[in-house]
Amino acid sequence: MTTDAGTDTDTAAGTAAGIEVxxxxxYTGAEITGVDxxxxxDDAAVQVVREALLAWKVVFFRGQxxxxxxxxxxxxxxGEPVTLRSRGGxxxxxxxxxxxxADRLELAGRYGMDRDEWLERRRHTLVRGWHCDHGARVDPPAATILRAETVPPYGGDTTWSNLAAAYEGLSEPVRRFADGLRAEHRLGVGYQSRPGPDxxxxxxxxxxxxxVHPLVRVHPESGERLLFVNGYYVERIMDVSRAENARLLEMFTEQITRPEYTVRFRWEPGSVAFWDNRATVHLAPADTGRLDHPRVMHRVMLAGEIPYGVDGRPSEPITGAPLHSPA
Known part of the structure; x- marks a missing residue:
């Protein structure tokens, strides 16, 4: 699989009549039409979608x-869908x-907070909300398919960023430096606790x-190098000082959220977004609490492999079970 998006998708599309990418x-995102x-x-249609996903990292469908x-x-x-051990009602x-x-709306009340306080305590920096799904697990999902059932008439957009483009956008000396780094990803990083019982x-x-994941992971299908860092899960970069850690994380998180690497999607009922969770981070909307309209979405995630770095070393679990348990 090459990284020439136009060549790959055009070739595959020629074998699946009526499909357009x-x-x-x-850098990021493609809309696919002509697919129900x-x-x-059929296999040809699946191949078109696969190749478009590898090339553009997230693909969109409307009117499904x-x-x-x-x-x-x-x-x-x-792939194989993930069955979660715990879900909301x-x-x-x-x-x-x-x-x-909609389960997310239950969480704040479950822990004695309204939604605004919940978001404030979990997203205390501007880049805090950027994440890949379940990035603290040793086996984050390979991909996520999210569909919209009910959306507000305005607002509620989701944004994705391309981690392969972010890596390539670094200077060559910084890429070499990043290739050798590893980082601790932990659930709840940066959460600001409440006074008293929490x-x-x-x-x-x-x-x-x-x-502990490699800071640069290698995509198992495309071979691309991905700047595998985000503000939601990353605790620290291993083997550097605290001061160095803060500055390096700031540099890398700013890199992955540069506007030119991102795409923002306006949801409609029946819209579907399918993204490569290995090669992207995304930002869920923070404006829905201001909208007096429901937003109901459904997601299915595909089981992923344990990441490995440029040196071939795999990720190493510190605590917590893998996300996916094969049947």
Whole structure:
């Protein structure tokens, strides 16, 4: 698989009549038309989507008519869906692979906070919300398929950034330096606790999840090098001083969130976003609390492998079970 997005997608599209892949920005995101995701996708259509995903990191579909069963069936065409051990009450009990993002609205109340305080304590810096899904696990998902059921008439957009482009955008000496670094990713990093008893802090202490990942991971399919860092999970870069750690994290997180590497998606009912969780970080919207409209989304994640670095060393778990347990 080459990194020439136009060549790969055009070639594959020629074998799947009616499918068009239209890039959205220069680095990240493509919209795919001519595909019914609820139908029986043939191998040629699956290949078009796969190649577009590898090339553009996130692909978008509009006007889809997926229910939970079709959503899971779609995911199985591209990998093995993850079954989460814990979900909120809004997720469908009969489809353990599907997680409903309305569950997030339950969390603040569960720990004695309103939503604004919840976000403030978890996102105390401007880049805090950027993340890959379950990045503190030793086996983060390979990909995520998110579909919109109900969206507000405005707001609620999601943004993605391309970690391969971010790595390539570094100078050559800094790339060499980053290639040899490893970082600790930990659930709950940077959470600002409440005065007195704090139920969420107690939850984090009782359910710790942490892994040492390579700062630059190698994509298992494309071979690209990815600047695998984000503000949501990264605790520290290993084997550097505290002062050096702060400055290096600031430099790398600024790099992965540079506007030219990002794409912002406006959701509509029936929209689907399918992203490579290995090669992107994303930013969920923080404006939905200001909107007097529901936003109900459903996601299915695909099981991923343990990352490895440029030197071939795999990630090493510190605490917490892997995300995915094969049947």
């Amino acid at each position: 239209r890039p959205v920005t220069g 995701l609820a139908g029986d996708l 008519r997926l229910d939970h069963a079709a959503h899971v069936a779609l995911a199985r065409r591209f 809004a997720s469908p009990a009969e489809f353990p692979e599907v997680e409903t993002t 139920a969420y802090l107690e939850h984090l202490q009782d359910h710790q999840v942490a892994t």
